[in-house]
Amino acid sequence: MLAVALAIVLCVGCDTERGHLYDEGVSKELAQKRKASIKGLVYDLHFAIPDSLGQSVNGRVAISFALDEADEVVVDFRQPAEKIHSVEVNGRSVEYFAVNEHIIVGSQWTVTGQNTIVIDFEAGDQSLNRNEEFMYTLLVPDRARTLFPCFDQPNLKAEYRLSLELPVEWEAVANSPLSDESIEGNRKFVKFSPTEPLSTYLFSFVVGKFEKAVYEDEKRKMVAYHRETDANRLSQLDEIFRQVVVSLEWLEEYTGIAYPFAKYDFVILPGFQYGGMEHTGATLYNDTRMFLSENPTEDEKLQRIQLIAHETAHMWFGDYVTMDWFDDVWTKEVFANYFASRITEPLYPDINHRLSWLKMTAAPSLNEDRTIGTTSIKQQLDNLQDAGLVYGNIIYCKSPIVLEKIIEIMGESAFQEGVREYLSTYAYGNATWDDLIAILDKRTDYDLKNFSRVWVNEKGMPNVDCMIKDEKLIVSQKDPYNRGLNWPQKFNVIAVTDEMKEIEIEIDADNVSIPLRGEVKALLPNSDGRGYGCFLIDEKSRRWLRENWNSLSDVSRLSLLMSLNENYWKSMICDEEWLDFLIDALSHESDALIASSICSYLSEPMHCIANESVECRLFDMAQTHVITSCRLSLMRLLVANFKSQSLYQKFYDLWQEQSNPLLSETDYMSLACELSIRKADLAEQIISTQRNRISNPDRLRQFDFLSMAVNPDKQKRDEFFKSLLEPENRSVEPWAANALSYLNHPVYQPLSLSYIRPGLDELLEVQRTGDIFFPRNWVGALLGNYRSEDSRLVVEKFFEENPDYKPLLKNKILQATSPMYRKQ
Numbered sequence: 001m002l003a004v005a006l007a008i009v010l011c012v013g014c015d016t017e018r019g020h021l022y023d024e025g026v027s028k029e030l031a032q033k034r035k036a037s038i039k040g041l042v043y044d045l046h047f048a049i050p051d052s053l054g055q056s057v058n059g060r061v062a063i064s065f066a067l068d069e070a071d072e073v074v075v076d077f078r079q080p081a082e083k084i085h086s087v088e089v090n091g092r093s094v095e096y097f098a099v100n101e102h103i104i105v106g107s108q109w110t111v112t113g114q115n116t117i118v119i120d121f122e123a124g125d126q127s128l129n130r131n132e133e134f135m136y137t138l139l140v141p142d143r144a145r146t147l148f149p150c151f152d153q154p155n156l157k158a159e160y161r162l163s164l165e166l167p168v169e170w171e172a173v174a175n176s177p178l179s180d181e182s183i184e185g186n187r188k189f190v191k192f193s194p195t196e197p198l199s200t201y202l203f204s205f206v207v208g209k210f211e212k213a214v215y216e217d218e219k220r221k222m223v224a225y226h227r228e229t230d231a232n233r234l235s236q237l238d239e240i241f242r243q244v245v246v247s248l249e250w251l252e253e254y255t256g257i258a259y260p261f262a263k264y265d266f267v268i269l270p271g272f273q274y275g276g277m278e279h280t281g282a283t284l285y286n287d288t289r290m291f292l293s294e295n296p297t298e299d300e301k302l303q304r305i306q307l308i309a310h311e312t313a314h315m316w317f318g319d320y321v322t323m324d325w326f327d328d329v330w331t332k333e334v335f336a337n338y339f340a341s342r343i344t345e346p347l348y349p350d351i352n353h354r355l356s357w358l359k360m361t362a363a364p365s366l367n368e369d370r371t372i373g374t375t376s377i378k379q380q381l382d383n384l385q386d387a388g389l390v391y392g393n394i395i396y397c398k399s400p401i402v403l404e405k406i407i408e409i410m411g412e413s414a415f416q417e418g419v420r421e422y423l424s425t426y427a428y429g430n431a432t433w434d435d436l437i438a439i440l441d442k443r444t445d446y447d448l449k450n451f452s453r454v455w456v457n458e459k460g461m462p463n464v465d466c467m468i469k470d471e472k473l474i475v476s477q478k479d480p481y482n483r484g485l486n487w488p489q490k491f492n493v494i495a496v497t498d499e500m501k502e503i504e505i506e507i508d509a510d511n512v513s514i515p516l517r518g519e520v521k522a523l524l525p526n527s528d529g530r531g532y533g534c535f536l537i538d539e540k541s542r543r544w545l546r547e548n549w550n551s552l553s554d555v556s557r558l559s560l561l562m563s564l565n566e567n568y569w570k571s572m573i574c575d576e577e578w579l580d581f582l583i584d585a586l587s588h589e590s591d592a593l594i595a596s597s598i599c600s601y602l603s604e605p606m607h608c609i610a611n612e613s614v615e616c617r618l619f620d621m622a623q624t625h626v627i628t629s630c631r632l633s634l635m636r637l638l639v640a641n642f643k644s645q646s647l648y649q650k651f652y653d654l655w656q657e658q659s660n661p662l663l664s665e666t667d668y669m670s671l672a673c674e675l676s677i678r679k680a681d682l683a684e685q686i687i688s689t690q691r692n693r694i695s696n697p698d699r700l701r702q703f704d705f706l707s708m709a710v711n712p713d714k715q716k717r718d719e720f721f722k723s724l725l726e727p728e729n730r731s732v733e734p735w736a737a738n739a740l741s742y743l744n745h746p747v748y749q750p751l752s753l754s755y756i757r758p759g760l761d762e763l764l765e766v767q768r769t770g771d772i773f774f775p776r777n778w779v780g781a782l783l784g785n786y787r788s789e790d791s792r793l794v795v796e797k798f799f800e801e802n803p804d805y806k807p808l809l810k811n812k813i814l815q816a817t818s819p820m821y822r823k824q
Contacts, residue, residue, distance in 0.1 A: 025385025134208020204279035278314030293664030297629035373814025388772035389808035491531025529559035680712035
């Protein structure tokens with residue numbers, strides 16, 4: 001086999017007619033060829049789950065499909081050749097080639113019409129997420145091929161027929177309902193019904209020791225699987241079920257399509273890599289996002305329902321109709337985030353949902369779009385092995401802003417009609433953004449294709465400036481990359497004269513001018529938050545804002561706060577001015593969402609300035625602020641950023657006595673780590689005491705892992721860092737990123753500088769072995785705490801020595817280094 005494999009590798013390297021068919025990963029060329037030839041795809045899968053974590057998971061897959069004519073078949077399997085135990089085609093054992101993560105079956109073994117390839121294999125562990133007491137698959141975007149041989153591309157949807165063998169005491173849940181179960185000794189055997197057509201990244205099963213909670217009404221039944229032990233957290237399950245049901249009913253009403261899959265169960269997992277994952281019938285959620293503390297902030301409550309609504313919206317937008325290729329992955333995320341916001345509104349009638357929209361979409365999008373590592377919404381993707389790198393705040397947060405602008409152009413009714421046509425046209429199939437735009441374009445006279453070209457296909461955002469000249473308000477926009485682009489959009493500008501005049505601006509060129517008479521005291525751009533970009537605010541207007549901040553509406557305050565933050569990141573506002581403004585604004589703020597935004601913006605200037613009086617003032621405000629959630633946000637902000645000895649003593653006393661009722665067990669775990677970092681001589685005692693307070697076994701495992709990153713012994717921290725360079729030691733990715741951030745804590749600098757280069761050198765492997773958000777989280781944890789010139793030089797030397805570094809991955813580094821370059 002080795003000689004045969006080597007021969008085909010040499011052949012592939014010199015056969016230009018084959019192009020990129022045999023490249024590692026899944027090339028677009030290979031995907032297009034298979035899409036054109038393979039029909040009626042069915043996977044019959046079996047996995048044997050062993051009793052011990054140290055034993056392999058073995059499997060068998062029968063891949064059935066039709067061909068128009070006998071042809072070579074390339075099956076994806078990203079495992080060593082020795083993990084392929086046997087290959088049969090149409091009932092015959094055949095010769096095959098294992099090369100570049102593919103199993104290649106020659107055309108002499110296939111026939112015109114129906115074919116079946118049966119492969120016995122050892123499953124890869126990468127996407128099994130194995131723990132002592134549970135495991136779960138997570139295959140997005142191209143990880144199915146790490147688990148089992150398949151055609152791993154989103155536009156080859158298939159029916160899945162799954163059976164499992166597992167320990168008798170374990171539960172099993174998958175995409176479709178359980179159809180059969182039997183027990184033989186200490187082993188359980190389960191079968192599941194055939195699924196609806198699914199893309200490979202949506203195939204899923206979860207097995208392990210779980211508790212079950214059941215919800216049932218006259219229309220539906222669903223089961224929640226979880227490992228939580230805290231009674232207060234478990235009491236939230238009723239509200240979680242209610243929010244799932246509300247989301248389902250809203251989407252059924254809006255789309256005119258009943259829930260299109262056989263069941264809706266969900267699994268709440270400790271240490272889950274994402275907030276959630278929209279597997280049909282087996283949606284996965286992170287436990288900390290679903291089970292909230294006893295005193296959740298408004299943000300946390302809104303984030304939970306929006307997460308539930310987001311994943312539920314994916315059942316229609318992503319699962320029922322799926323993007324054709326992952327360069328259009330945002331076409332599922334744009335609907336999920338937009339509709340999540342809509343679904344949330346009636347559940348929280350007392351919330352100003354325009355504020356929530358700005359905070360959840362515009363703010364995180366701006367954070368990424370301002371960096372030199374920003375991207376367009378639609379990105380070029382030649383191979384699915386890089387599909388995970390297109391994800392980020394531009395995909396999740398900028399795209400809903402663009403969709404809102406399209407709806408503003410079309411009107412709500414026309415848009416809903418277009419969405420219904422889109423879903424019915426491509427039901428259980430695949431579509432592109434262009435397919436959607438073609439449907440929407442029929443319902444408006446506006447040129448949506450040209451609008452989409454600028455907003456979707458080009459990176460960046462405009463710099464928008466306002467000025468008075470010759471009794472005219474002149475609003476201009478400039479492309480920061482000098483491509484001559486103009487972003488068509490509408491927004492309001494408040495001109496402060498003897499009164500406050502709110503003027504609607506519609507701009508689709510370099511500039512627009514509007515007559516405006518009288519002395520203008522201030523110009524406040526994007527006062528209604530409809531616009532998107534960097535809105536520049538001159539010094540005179542900033543002074544007016546500081547003096548009259550509370551006279552503005554809630555929406556104007558938050559929108560202008562976001563614009564001021566962009567001005568700060570452009571170094572138009574210094575650290576001291578920004579810090580003073582934020583603290584003053586926070587002391588008078590009465591809205592929880594705006595207060596939360598102010599707290600988040602305090603982090604950067606506090607990182608750059610050591611000011612004991614500021615820390616003490618904020619600590620006092622954390623005890624007295626009228627908004628409860630603001631008090632909690634301030635405590636968390638200070639825990640992460642305090643520098644003074646006086647605050648250390650306050651926090652140490654608070655931790656010892658556990659005297660703040662707002663803080664959760666997780667908060668006290670974080671506080672213990674932060675105290676240990678700052679007081680090496682007390683670290684062992686602090687960690688030991690906190691450890692003894694933790695009863696939940698999953699949270700105890702988490703704390704034990706994180707405590708290695710705050711060991712007072714530099715040699716021990718170095719050893720732990722080196723261990724993170726091995727994939728098996730960073731398998732629980734949220735914990736690994738958290739630990740890496742502790743290792744690079746400002747207190748440990750500059751000694752921790754030695755971690756930057758090996759951490760960057762490992763990034764390609766982090767991408768290869770990790771899930772979609774991990775490369776970004778890895779570099780964020782590695783670099784996010786640095787502001788020094790020495791740290792910048794390490795990153796710049798890395799780029800100099802890697803001039804051809806993968807562009808999509810380079811962007812993640814550039815996004816993470818933004819704080820290093822703020823004052824440059």
